[in-house]
Amino acid sequence: MKDLSKFECYDNLIVNPLEEMGWICDQVPWDTNKLIDWDQYDSVIIRSTWNYQENFLKFINVLKEINSSSADLQNPIDIVEWNLNKQYLKDFENKNIKIVPSQWFNNFIPKEIIQSFLNFNSKKIIIKPCISANADYTYILEEKTALSKLNTLKKDFIDKEFIIQPFIQDIKNEGEYSLIYFGNTLSHVLLKTPKVGDFRVQEEHGGTLKSIINPEQALIRFGKNVINKLPRACLYSRVDIVRNKNEFLLMEVELIEPSLYFNMDSKSSKKFVEVFNKWDA
Structure with missing residues (x-):
């Protein structure tokens, strides 16, 4: 998107590792009024398109343009269209993944x-x-x-x-876990907590982040079960999980433009680029 001034964005942290691997990087706003020749790119990675909900039909049309070019779109357009509407949670529930009651x-x-x-x-x-x-x-x-x-x-x-x-009270008491995957491999885990008096965990709403160095095994197993039940393997995924009465529940799976919190793990940028290089090969 053209204006990221109101957001916390960490995608710049993958630019140097990509360039070290020989990639030339451009950051192209999806909502630009300029005509973009997508054929000039080998790969297009969807990142901080955090205003797509304001005109999601235009957003999908832009992705269709990219998809019809010679560039490789990640994550793929069929995954984006599926993940765009939160009704995808029904698919996980049908696959015996416990979701927040909805x-x-x-x-x-x-x-x-x-x-x-x-x-x-x-x-x-x-x-x-x-x-x-x-x-x-x-x-x-x-x-x-x-x-x-x-x-x-x-x-x-x-x-x-x-x-x-x-409302899940443990979001206030404990927070919301985000598990970040590159390919099918867990990269890092963090806990997002809302500010006092709020329930939203995003940084833009005053939420705070904490790295979880040794996440409990039950959390890791839950996240892996979710990843294994995606319609297809994805270059990047973020699984958001909450605890409710001593059991984990799926809040959301973010496959379009999630913050991958490269700032929270010093090795995550290189891990992403290593997976991307193999993905694009």
């Missing part, structure tokens, strides 16, 4: 929103679009005040598919 909606019907509190036996719920990034249009609703907020929320969700989930 309800899916095509229409904003207030009484159905209120019913979600009962369905989940929860005093707090999270509502977010099925196509979203950066926690945009992601809200927490409390049962005692939900009715007063529905009219405002309706403006944001009237034309969107959306998902409702119970």
